[in-house]
Structures are given as structure tokens and as C-alpha cells.
Amino acid sequence: RKEVEQDPGPFNVPEGATVAFNCTYSNSASQSFFWYRQDCRKEPKLLMSVYSSGNEDGRFTAQLNRASQYISLLIRDSKLSDSATYLCVVKTMDTGRRALTFGSGTRLQVQP
Amino acid sequence: DGGITQSPKYLFRKEGQNVTLSCEQNLNHDAMYWYRQDPGQGLRLIYYSQIVNDFQKGDIAEGYSVSREKKESFPLTVTSAQKNPTAFYLCASSMSSEGYGYTFGSGTRLTVV
Numbered sequence: 202r203k204e205v206e207q208d209p210g211p212f213n214v215p216e217g218a219t220v221a222f223n224c225t226y227s228n229s230a231s232q233s234f235f236w237y238r239q240d241c242r243k244e245p246k247l248l249m250s251v252y253s254s255g256n257e258d259g260r261f262t263a264q265l266n267r268a269s270q271y272i273s274l275l276i277r278d279s280k281l282s283d284s285a286t287y288l289c290v291v292k293t294m295d296t297g298r299r300a301l302t303f304g305s306g307t308r309l310q311v312q313p
Numbered sequence: 314d315g316g317i318t319q320s321p322k323y324l325f326r327k328e329g330q331n332v333t334l335s336c337e338q339n340l341n342h343d344a345m346y347w348y349r350q351d352p353g354q355g356l357r358l359i360y361y362s363q364i365v366n367d368f369q370k371g372d373i374a375e376g377y378s379v380s381r382e383k384k385e386s387f388p389l390t391v392t393s394a395q396k397n398p399t400a401f402y403l404c405a406s407s408m409s410s411e412g413y414g415y416t417f418g419s420g421t422r423l424t425v426v
Binding site: 205209242243244245246247288298299300301302303304305306 | 344346348353354355356357358361363369371401403414415417418419420
């Protein structure tokens with residue numbers, strides 16, 4: 202089983218739509234969580250961290266459910282510029298590994 | 314401007330050759346990382362280094378080697394032992410040795426011809 206699993210999509214939505222992505226992680230010792238955005242053939246860039254109480258950054262809302270080992274990202278009022286791949290990322294402390302683990306990504310295509 | 318530079322952007326290798334990918338950062342970051350990305354896949358960790366003269370294997374280290382002689386530099390050598398090296402290689406750095414707050418380079422696309 203992969204440590205971080207995401208629905209690959211693609212999610213095709215019209216402009217202005219609300220879209221939600223989900224991610225599950227397998228290691229209950231995972232402590233830190235992030236969403237990264239990756240444009241086609243470019244490097245990933247940090248979109249937002251995910252906090253236990255949930256957090257919002259403009260049109261983006263991230264939620265964490267530790268009991269279910271589940272992370273979500275909600276995008277409201279989608280823009281054409283939101284089209285990208287969204288990577289779910291976790292940091293686990295119990296293995297001694299000092300690096301982030303990336304999911305395979307969910308592709309979003311916002312259409313006019 | 315501070316940043317992380319990978320070179321070359323595109324690289325072609327003949328089978329059986331070793332090639333070295335460059336990664337340089339001027340962010341004064343302690344930790345540096347190499348990831349590989351295949352089409353439609355996530356990033357997989359090859360090697361990482363928390364301090365100079367020290368590095369650890371990631372999930373797919375076989376067929377790769379690294380060095381960390383300077384804080385600013387973390388070159389990756391793809392050896393002939395790597396059977397399927399065609400991929401997008403991403404270098405990242407982080408101020409924290411705990412692996413937070415990555416800054417990525419723009420990547421190197423390696424193709425075996």
C-alpha cells in the first residue's frame with residue numbers, strides 16, 4: 202500500500218465551481234501535512250500547510266482528520282489558473298526519515 | 314535573488330554512460346534532497362542530505378550516487394546501474410533538517426537514447 206494515496210483524476214470542472222480533493226495516508230505517526238501545486242512540466246510549489254483545526258487561505262480550505270487519516274483540499278470559485286496537479290504531502294517522524302513523502306497527485310482542469 | 318539552480322534543463326544519455334546532474338542553492342539551507350518523477354507519478358525520494366559530508370538513501374537509491382562536499386551543492390550521478398533512468402529529476406532544499414519548507418529547483422529532464 203502506498204504511504205500517500207490520491208485520486209488521480211482528472212477533475213474537469215467549469216469556472217466558478219467548487220471542487221474537493223481527498224487524500225489518505227497510511228502511517229498514523231505522520232505529523233505534518235501539506236498541499237503542493239504542480240503545473241505541467243514544472244516544479245511543485247507549496248500551496249498550503251494543513252493544520253489539525255483546518256485552515257483557509259482565500260478560496261482554498263484544507264482539512265485534516267487524524268482518526269480517519271484523511272486530508273482534503275477544497276477550492277471555491279475555481280479559476281482557469283487553478284488548472285494544475287495538486288500533490289498531497291506528509292511528513293512522518295517515526296522512521297527517522299527526514300524528508301517529505303508525496304502522493305501521486307490529482308489533476309484539475311478548469312474549463313471556461 | 315536566493316534560489317536553487319539545477320542544470321542542465323535537458324540531458325540526453327546513451328545507455329551505459331554515467332551522467333551527473335547539478336544542484337546549487339544560495340539560500341543557506343542545511344538540507345538538500347533529490348527526487349525523481351515519472352509521468353503521471355508522484356515524487357520518489359532518491360537521496361537526501363541534512364548536513365555537509367553526510368547523506369542518506371531514500372526509497373529508490375539503487376543506481377544513483379551523491380556527494381555533499383559543500384553546503385551549497387548536492388550533485389546527483391545517475392550510473393549505468395540505473396536500468397530505467399529516463400525521468401524528471403527535482404532537487405530541493407530546506408532550512409530545517411526536519412524536512413519542512415522545501416524550495417525546489419526547476420528540474421532536469423533526463424532521457425536515455
